[in-house]
Amino acid sequence: MIVTRDATARNPSAPDAWGTTSPTCANWWKRRTLVVVKISPLFSAMVRMTRFAPLLALLFALPLGAQRTNRDPDAVRLVTDDIAHFWDAFDARAVLGTERALDSLYFGRATPGLQDFQQLRLQRKDTFAKTVDVAARYYGSTRASMARIATFEPSLRDMLRRFAALYPDATFPDVYFVVGRLSTGGTTGSAGLLIGAEMYGRTDDSLLTAPLGNWHRAVLRPVDDLTVIVAHELVHYQQGQLGSSLLGRSLREGIADFVAELLTGQNLNAGAVDYLDAHEAELRAEFLAGMTKDDVSQWLYNGDASVGRPADLGYAVGHHIARAYYERQADKRTAVREMLTLSNEDAARRFLDASGWAH
Ligand SMILES: [Zn+2]
Numbered sequence: 001m002i003v004t005r006d007a008t009a010r011n012p013s014a015p016d017a018w019g020t021t022s023p024t025c026a027n028w029w030k031r032r033t034l035v036v037v038k039i040s041p042l043f044s045a046m047v048r049m050t051r052f053a054p055l056l057a058l059l060f061a062l063p064l065g066a067q068r069t070n071r072d073p074d075a076v077r078l079v080t081d082d083i084a085h086f087w088d089a090f091d092a093r094a095v096l097g098t099e100r101a102l103d104s105l106y107f108g109r110a111t112p113g114l115q116d117f118q119q120l121r122l123q124r125k126d127t128f129a130k131t132v133d134v135a136a137r138y139y140g141s142t143r144a145s146m147a148r149i150a151t152f153e154p155s156l157r158d159m160l161r162r163f164a165a166l167y168p169d170a171t172f173p174d175v176y177f178v179v180g181r182l183s184t185g186g187t188t189g190s191a192g193l194l195i196g197a198e199m200y201g202r203t204d205d206s207l208l209t210a211p212l213g214n215w216h217r218a219v220l221r222p223v224d225d226l227t228v229i230v231a232h233e234l235v236h237y238q239q240g241q242l243g244s245s246l247l248g249r250s251l252r253e254g255i256a257d258f259v260a261e262l263l264t265g266q267n268l269n270a271g272a273v274d275y276l277d278a279h280e281a282e283l284r285a286e287f288l289a290g291m292t293k294d295d296v297s298q299w300l301y302n303g304d305a306s307v308g309r310p311a312d313l314g315y316a317v318g319h320h321i322a323r324a325y326y327e328r329q330a331d332k333r334t335a336v337r338e339m340l341t342l343s344n345e346d347a348a349r350r351f352l353d354a355s356g357w358a359h
Contacts, residue, residue, distance in 0.1 A: 113176025116189025142201025243345030254318015
């Protein structure tokens with residue numbers, strides 16, 4: 001069931017399943033910093049209006065509330081209330097003004113998921129209102145896509161059940177679909193997975209004009225990608241951190257893509273995978289030469305800066321390492337458990353060696 005009225009408040013006494021901070025698909029954060037700095041006048045203005053230091057502190061702080069997690073994929077709540085509230089506010093802009101409309105009709109009725117998202121990724125309501133105004137044409141174009149999100153429940157539920165069968169230790173948070181400021185595709189908060197629905201409303205490239213730029217052209221996706229996106233984020237939810245090196249970060253993203261592909265049959269970064277397949281020998285040599293360094297600028301989160309080859313090739317490299325490991329193991333469920341429980345840089349290196357991909 002897709003929950004449309006989320007009446008359950010946070011339970012501060014419930015156990016927190018997150019042993020450590022899980023800052024999600026870090027790429028969205030990194031990408032936002034890139035786009036706001038480099039791309040558009042809109043986001044340049046956003047940079048000036050955003051106080052980054054406290055935002056970073058919040059991003060890496062432990063969640064404040066407690067999560068509602070369980071091992072039953074059928075008990076996961078898929079919460080779309082905030083989308084309906086956003087459109088109420090969007091339609092009231094002319095009467096109330098955007099900031100006031102959002103404040104009263106969107107934030108004023110926020111689910112626990114939107115409350116988290118506002119703290120983690122939106123912060124200033126005036127900045128968010130400005131984004132909605134400047135990109136109103138794009139937001140308006142996403143309405144039909146957002147209305148379809150509730151119809152993905154069977155697909156999402158099927159994916160969740162497959163995940164439970166593949167990885168019995170999986171824990172499932174609730175999933176909140178919220179509307180953000182075109183900066184975050186997915187993240188996690190104390191309430192559960194938080195999916196930025198406006199990032200999955202792409203219907204017509206002609207709408208990706210100013211104030212949207214190359215970065216948005218690279219990352220905005222159609223709503224039909226929703227199930228594999230949630231699967232990718234759900235893998236991150238299970239994972240530990242694999243370190244800050246190119247190898248660790250690429251492996252973390254690539255494992256998320258690989259397991260999401262096992263669950264849905266779809267690869268989120270198919271273009272990068274195709275390019276890697278066509279140039280694997282030279283890319284392997286380049287990757288191995290730089291994989292212990294922390295510089296990921298040529299491999300990850302470079303949707304606005306990649307020249308001459310696809311962005312985010314690190315996802316594809318990580319995917320191929322995970323796939324090579326999986327194919328070598330007789331027991332596939334054990335292989336999945338092993339890749340999902342990697343938890344440090346040394347483990348990432350051993351996993352690479354065991355995969356045979358480097359040779
Ligand atoms: Zn990710």
